[in-house]
Amino acid sequence: MAKKEKDFVKEITPMEEDFSRWYTDVILKNELVDYSPVKGFMVIRPYGYALWEKIQSYADEKFKATGHKNMYFPLLIPESLLNKEKEHVEGFAPEVAWVTQGGNQVLAERLVIRPTSETIICYMYKKWLSSYRELPYLYNQWCSVVRWEKTTRPFLRTSEFLWQEGHTLHETEEEAQTETLKMLDIYRQVAEDLMAMPVVIGQKSEKEKFAGAHATYTMEALMHDGQALQAGTSHNLGQHFTKAFDIKFQGRTGKEEYPYHTSWGISTRLIGGLIMVHSDNRGLVLPPKMAPTQVVIIPIAQKKEGVLEKANELFDKIKAKGIRVELDDSTDNSPGWKFNQYEMKGYPIRIEIGPRDIENNQAVSVRRDKLEKEIISLDNIEETLSEMLDTMQKDLFEKAKAHRDAHTYVVKDYEQYKKDLPTKPGFAKMMWCGCRECEDKLKEETG
């Protein structure tokens, strides 16, 4: 069996053998990304970009539904703006890219390519804000940012990445806190509802919080290999930036006040998480809600009379139901080749339809996560498929959740924890007094 398995998936390194290579193989063979001539910068190819578009449209709809609007701010930020918030510049300065020349002219002031846009957005907010009546400011932008990373991995850590960054201003501290948690919850929905990726929600320690934040909240997902992935963050920035940038408004009492500020972001890293949570040694496994194509129809012996006609009929029926469906009637490759190809690409459901099926008013369906052939009737096939897709979406979430729970441990004894750590990958729940000293000690002693 093991040998047979290997023959089928000869192009993908099994994850048990080398998890990192498996991941790289899956994304390269599926043509999600490719390396560009610039170190650390990746090209996102159509199939990979389609996944990002799914995340974008889902999240964007939620943002709009909660009153946010999109804007666009410039790519370049003057050095002096970056320098205004002390912790912020210390956090980001080591990894920014600089523009020092325009055409043949050396610039009087260096410009940074945005690593994140708090500073330039605050600069503009100062210009615009004057009264409490204008608050809250609820804005978001979809863009890319650049952080000069030393080592990179497609989707997980690249020098340029696509993301959205929301930047809001509020009259009160409570409102800002509510906003921070509200957006974190939308991120949880993106992960859990759309991507079937269970996450743990939490607050970052003082040490790990965003550079310049008052408090940082995060969601983390557990990968197949037992490692956690930071999948999205929401920051309550307090008045750190609004004071540094002197953003003021006239409050209800007539006095000048500084607004409270939040920012929050998710990025193309989520795609890396998606792959590492669901996929297997045959390639991608996509939850139906994420899949650019949900059902692929593969006709068998398609030159035989009636096969293609029936396949097309099915296609129309399924499409009319609102399911994203494809019909592969190409003759270049055998059905067996197609089976493997679409399994690698992670299409949730495959339908086989051949002369024998047509005779019996049936089709063969195979769910990508189960890989078992199942006979389904052609009557109401679109209903059957619709239900299968819903079930699969739920099953994938439950499966990932079971994996997470099986790898979550309660730690009561610190010494025991240190012993267990190398052999028990996953989440560890433990009590912590909250001080920096203990955190440093933990990190030093356990990595």
Add this chain to the structure above:
RNA sequence: CGGGGUGUAGCGAAGCUUGGUAUCGCGCUUGGUUCGGGACCAAGAGGCCGAAGGUUCAAAUCCUUUCACUCCGGCCA
């Protein structure tokens, strides 16, 4: 930024130790037969061996430098 690995046709590899002008599989092109788990036959196209310099009559092979990718660590979305 530290430590390891790899660069030979679109992809995966052999050749390097012991120098003699590049080989195999997949893919690709053309034609034909096929089609229920990666089909078969025939005929083709495609590479100055990551880059630069050196040694030599002669370099994929030896020497020096450099670049890229990749993995493991420290930091992040």
